[in-house]
Amino acid sequence: MTERRMLVPTSDNPPAKVKDPGVIRLVMAGAGAYNAKSGEFLFLPSAEGERRRLTASLRGKLFERAGVQPVDCGSDEAIFTLADRYVRDWGDDATAYSEERGRKIVMLGWSEDEASASARAGAVMDALLSCLPEAGFAFVEESQPTEGRAYMLCSPAVPGVLESRPGFCCPACGAMYLPDSPFPMRYGQPGEGEPEEPLTEIATPGANTIADLCAQLNLAVERTLKAMLYAAEDARASRVAVAAFVRGDCNVSMNKLSNWLYKERGLTGLRSADKAELEELIGEVAGYCGPVGMPGRVTVICDESVRGAKNTVVGANKPGYHLGGCCHGRDFDAPFADIAQLTERMPCSCGRASVEACLLRVSGVIGFGVGHRMTVFNSDDEKMYKQLSYRTREGVHQYPILWRGCVSTESVVLASHTR
Numbered sequence: 001m002t003e004r005r006m007l008v009p010t011s012d013n014p015p016a017k018v019k020d021p022g023v024i025r026l027v028m029a030g031a032g033a034y035n036a037k038s039g040e041f042l043f044l045p046s047a048e049g050e051r052r053r054l055t056a057s058l059r060g061k062l063f064e065r066a067g068v069q070p071v072d073c074g075s076d077e078a079i080f081t082l083a084d085r086y087v088r089d090w091g092d093d094a095t096a097y098s099e100e101r102g103r104k105i106v107m108l109g110w111s112e113d114e115a116s117a118s119a120r121a122g123a124v125m126d127a128l129l130s131c132l133p134e135a136g137f138a139f140v141e142e143s144q145p146t147e148g149r150a151y152m153l154c155s156p157a158v159p160g161v162l163e164s165r166p167g168f169c170c171p172a173c174g175a176m177y178l179p180d181s182p183f184p185m186r187y188g189q190p191g192e193g194e195p196e197e198p199l200t201e202i203a204t205p206g207a208n209t210i211a212d213l214c215a216q217l218n219l220a221v222e223r224t225l226k227a228m229l230y231a232a233e234d235a236r237a238s239r240v241a242v243a244a245f246v247r248g249d250c251n252v253s254m255n256k257l258s259n260w261l262y263k264e265r266g267l268t269g270l271r272s273a274d275k276a277e278l279e280e281l282i283g284e285v286a287g288y289c290g291p292v293g294m295p296g297r298v299t300v301i302c303d304e305s306v307r308g309a310k311n312t313v314v315g316a317n318k319p320g321y322h323l324g325g326c327c328h329g330r331d332f333d334a335p336f337a338d339i340a341q342l343t344e345r346m347p348c349s350c351g352r353a354s355v356e357a358c359l360l361r362v363s364g365v366i367g368f369g370v371g372h373r374m375t376v377f378n379s380d381d382e383k384m385y386k387q388l389s390y391r392t393r394e395g396v397h398q399y400p401i402l403w404r405g406c407v408s409t410e411s412v413v414l415a416s417h418t419r
Contacts, residue, residue: 019160208287
């Protein structure tokens with residue numbers, strides 16, 4: 001009988017046209033191959049065995065620690081059918097499932113409310129982290145449009161890593177962030193401890209950008225407040241003007257702002273307003289908008305970086321003019337929320353350092369608070385919507401919240417061979 005050998009084509013030379021350290025090491029070890037034409041990593045027996053063991057371990061832990069049932073259904077719609085059939089008699093044991101689809105573990109489940117969805121998401125994340133290889137993995141929260149929240153499974157990356165995204169890390173505590181991660185500003189406010197200056201109108205012809213304003217007045221950018229103007233829709237599909245204010249050296253996160261507007265004002269469809277809309281909704285004040293005297297029909301929201309601002313320069317809501325000596329609390333007030341996008345040099349919440357730009361490999365996501373309905377496709381690739389609902393044995397009607405998750409076992413294996 002012919003003796004069979006496992007295919008392990010080791011190589012002394014790295015593969016061409018690839019920079020991912022995990023791919024390079026696995027290819028040179030004979031555990032995989034790289035297709036430069038398609039950009040795909042091809043699993044050979046050694047790496048595939050590792051991936052399958054990882055898959056079994058992850059799904060086992062998901063069941064053991066988070067009650068996520070391992071199934072083989074092939075589609076979201078089939079999993080919905082299982083939950084719909086068994087949830088009344090089996091309760092929470094019939095509301096969370098995992099299955100392997102290609103090189104991914106897909107999770108789908110329902111929870112009674114946002115609190116229970118958050119608890120289930122936490123249990124899922126703990127279960128996954130408990131058996132992931134040592135590669136610096138962590139779940140990083142990221143705000144999503146409307147009411148959604150997501151936790152991205154991240155690990156440090158280098159240029160050339162497959163499935164990498166720009167992010168930030170703290171050199172002191174090692175925390176990782178994405179641009180839309182929750183991150184209330186912790187800057188000390190300019191003007192703190194100074195006496196309040198009088199509110200003064202200043203002629204600033206042509207200074208309709210922060211850069212032009214600072215150059216014209218010889219002003220530090222942190223002494224300014226920036227207005228970002230948007231349009232959204234209310235429940236009647238009517239357009240609503242939105243003015244978001246951040247410190248002059250910050251930018252607005254559309255995801256964070258969209259999330260807040262949906263939760264607090266019921267507004268959807270957030271987008272940048274065009275010139276015609278601004279003139280119709282606010283007036284001809286683009287480039288000179290400020291929080292003092294903003295028309296009442298405008299929805300105003302301030303980032304946490306604005307809280308306590310003193311003696312700042314803001315738009316006067318009058319073309320060619322700004323206001324100096326503007327103080328939060330005395331001259332304007334508005335709801336506050338974390339709506340700023342992360343940028344380099346923002347101070348980390350640990351208080352020991354500022355964040356630095358980096359690359360993060362994203363290997364999975366857990367998302368919840370994404371509404372009650374599930375989008376599926378029929379045989380004609382048309383969208384359909386399904387909502388799980390049932391009556392408990394006590395006769396109470398339940399409409400559980402949908403949550404989803406996905407882990408790329410390919411990405412995890414590559415990350416584990418990066419270091």
